[in-house]
Amino acid sequence: xxxxxxxxxxxxxxxxxxxxxxxxxxxxxxxxxxxxxxxxxxxxxxxxxxxxxxxxxxxxxxxxxxxxxxxxxxxxxxxxxxxxxxxxxxxxxxxxxxxxxxxxxxxxxxxxxxxxxxxxxxxxxxxxxxxxxxxxxxxxxxxxxxxxxxxxxxxxxxxxxxxxxxxxxxxxxxxxxxxxxxxxxxxxxxxxxxxxxxxxxxxxxxxxxxxxxxxxxxxxxxxxxxxxxxxxxxxxxxxxxxx
Numbered sequence: 001x002x003x004x005x006x007x008x009x010x011x012x013x014x015x016x017x018x019x020x021x022x023x024x025x026x027x028x029x030x031x032x033x034x035x036x037x038x039x040x041x042x043x044x045x046x047x048x049x050x051x052x053x054x055x056x057x058x059x060x061x062x063x064x065x066x067x068x069x070x071x072x073x074x075x076x077x078x079x080x081x082x083x084x085x086x087x088x089x090x091x092x093x094x095x096x097x098x099x100x101x102x103x104x105x106x107x108x109x110x111x112x113x114x115x116x117x118x119x120x121x122x123x124x125x126x127x128x129x130x131x132x133x134x135x136x137x138x139x140x141x142x143x144x145x146x147x148x149x150x151x152x153x154x155x156x157x158x159x160x161x162x163x164x165x166x167x168x169x170x171x172x173x174x175x176x177x178x179x180x181x182x183x184x185x186x187x188x189x190x191x192x193x194x195x196x197x198x199x200x201x202x203x204x205x206x207x208x209x210x211x212x213x214x215x216x217x218x219x220x221x222x223x224x225x226x227x228x229x230x231x232x233x234x235x236x237x238x239x240x241x242x243x
């Protein structure tokens with residue numbers, strides 16, 4: 001069984017994903033622990049699936065998952081988490097915006113601290129490094145969401161609610177995703193909230209992060225959808241969905 005499972009959701013990623021895999025896979029092979037990479041094709045309409053199959057011929061650590069339909073990033077991550085066989089499970093993005101060195105560092109932290117259930121990456125810690133910043137409007141709206149989430153979820157010590165770079169022990173990953181429902185815009189924030197409510201000890205660690213100019217984020221549209229998503233989380237909390 002692999003020590004680490006890496007889950008990568010992919011939707012129309014034939015251009016960005018190869019660069020990430022070309023960098024990540026040789027690095028992972030140098031780390032000294034066993035791993036698998038689960039790429040969940042979320043109904044791509046381009047050649048993503050064919051490209052991944054080509055990589056599998058060279059890297060048997062890769063598996064391709066997906067049912068051909070588009071369910072959203074949150075749902076795609078869930079599919080990968082439930083298929084993961086590793087002791088530890090990492091979710092990350094196709095654009096490879098987080099530097100690979102964080103993978104081994106997060107593994108080492110969980111291996112050394114049995115009481116920690118998950119390690120979440122943060123761009124907002126003092127030791128974090130941003131090599132390319134987002135456009136000013138996205139930065140402004142991002143900080144607005146951080147403070148909104150801190151207030152609504154009463155999580156004042158959490159610094160980053162939206163980064164899709166999170167590593168869990170497998171049992172914790174499944175428990176969090178069993179109680180995480182938003183398939184799109186606030187899935188990452190919901191995971192932070194669920195981990196707290198479910199009593200899992202989470203540690204934030206710094207990452208080196210680079211903004212992708214080809215980001216699919218549309219600031220104003222996605223801000224409205226994120227606000228709706230937060231309201232949905234609150235309603236589920238009131239209904240007891242996270243118990």
